[in-house]
Amino acid sequence: MTAVLEISGLRKTYRGRKGVRNALDGFDMVVEAGQVHGFLGPNGSGKTTTLRTLLGLIKPNEGRMSILGREVPKHLPEVAREVGAIVESPQFFGNFTAETTLSLLADAGGVNRNRVYSVLDLVGLRDRSKERVKTYSLGMKQRLAVASALLKEPKLLILDEPANGLDPGGIREMRTLMRDLSAAGMTVLLSSHILGEIQLICDSVTIISAGKRVTSGSVAEVLARHKSGAVKVRLEPGVDMMGAAQILRAAGAAVTLDTDHFTVGNASNPAQITKLLAQQEIYVTELTPVAADLEDVFLELTGTAPVEGQNRQVDETAMSAAGKGGWGQ
Numbered sequence: 001m002t003a004v005l006e007i008s009g010l011r012k013t014y015r016g017r018k019g020v021r022n023a024l025d026g027f028d029m030v031v032e033a034g035q036v037h038g039f040l041g042p043n044g045s046g047k048t049t050t051l052r053t054l055l056g057l058i059k060p061n062e063g064r065m066s067i068l069g070r071e072v073p074k075h076l077p078e079v080a081r082e083v084g085a086i087v088e089s090p091q092f093f094g095n096f097t098a099e100t101t102l103s104l105l106a107d108a109g110g111v112n113r114n115r116v117y118s119v120l121d122l123v124g125l126r127d128r129s130k131e132r133v134k135t136y137s138l139g140m141k142q143r144l145a146v147a148s149a150l151l152k153e154p155k156l157l158i159l160d161e162p163a164n165g166l167d168p169g170g171i172r173e174m175r176t177l178m179r180d181l182s183a184a185g186m187t188v189l190l191s192s193h194i195l196g197e198i199q200l201i202c203d204s205v206t207i208i209s210a211g212k213r214v215t216s217g218s219v220a221e222v223l224a225r226h227k228s229g230a231v232k233v234r235l236e237p238g239v240d241m242m243g244a245a246q247i248l249r250a251a252g253a254a255v256t257l258d259t260d261h262f263t264v265g266n267a268s269n270p271a272q273i274t275k276l277l278a279q280q281e282i283y284v285t286e287l288t289p290v291a292a293d294l295e296d297v298f299l300e301l302t303g304t305a306p307v308e309g310q311n312r313q314v315d316e317t318a319m320s321a322a323g324k325g326g327w328g329q
């Protein structure tokens, strides 16, 4: 696979009244061609700073970046045509229609006007394209923004928090659009602090925390590397689950009861479960590791639950509290 985007050792320091803050602290990222790549991190972790630096809007203190194999910002003038980006939410003139808006942008960018109709089709705005932008939902405005970034047929599309502020329907539309663009051969990089969506949209991810990459790879790889440590336990029908749970709890297990099974949240040594229960002549019929989801990994690595509209930065206490302790070793 070829890297469309490579970042290594990126550092950006801001000096404020409270002293020096490392917005990016030696950040690395690789995005392979044809992927929908999720750039995940809590608010304030450095996503927008990274994307703005990549586009030459911010000067880094250190680090190397390349887009489509060419070093940037040095070669930005040549690669700019190949990159479509929405980093700040674009403002459109509400009295213009989508068609007029895109036609003006096409003219300004030397793009053939026929392309306007292709991008309207791509983002699913063709049948509303003769209505004024001020009558559009936020989701439609976002899609118009994506359409404007697609006019020049970029190889790489960069979107900063495209799901921000969208309702579930809008997010679903955005997700379908990302998949369509990827199927059409485009590489898409999208940042988000909202996890659930990313797991469904992306092929691969980079997770950033406090200006550093904490993990990356295909969604499957990242999940495999971070087993949840929880196991689902089922007993023979009719056996007293409460009693079994008591035995395990007495040994330090974190047990959550369900109707027909229970979950041990901190089972780093599942054999201990069968052993403790068998000693009391309680026999296990099923013992299944519970797969981690991306949200668990995110929480574990960044020490923050992503909460929309809140600015939480990672702190060490949260990191250690998120680490799952074992028992019965």
Ligand SMILES: Nc1ncnc2c1ncn2[C@@H]1O[C@H](COP(=O)(O)OP(=O)(O)O)[C@@H](O)[C@H]1O
Pocket (backbone or CB within 6 Å): 014, 015, 016, 021, 022, 023, 041, 042, 043, 044, 045, 046, 047, 048, 049, 050
């Ligand atoms: N212009 C600026 N001056 C000072 N600090 C900034 C500036 N821009 C961003 N920061 C700080 O850099 C860190 C990363 O911000 P940002 O890249 O916007 O994070 P994200 O996009 O992941 O929410 C934050 O701590 C933020 O407060």
Ligand SMILES: [Mg+2]
Pocket (backbone or CB within 6 Å): 047, 048, 049, 160, 161
């Ligand atoms: Mg941001």
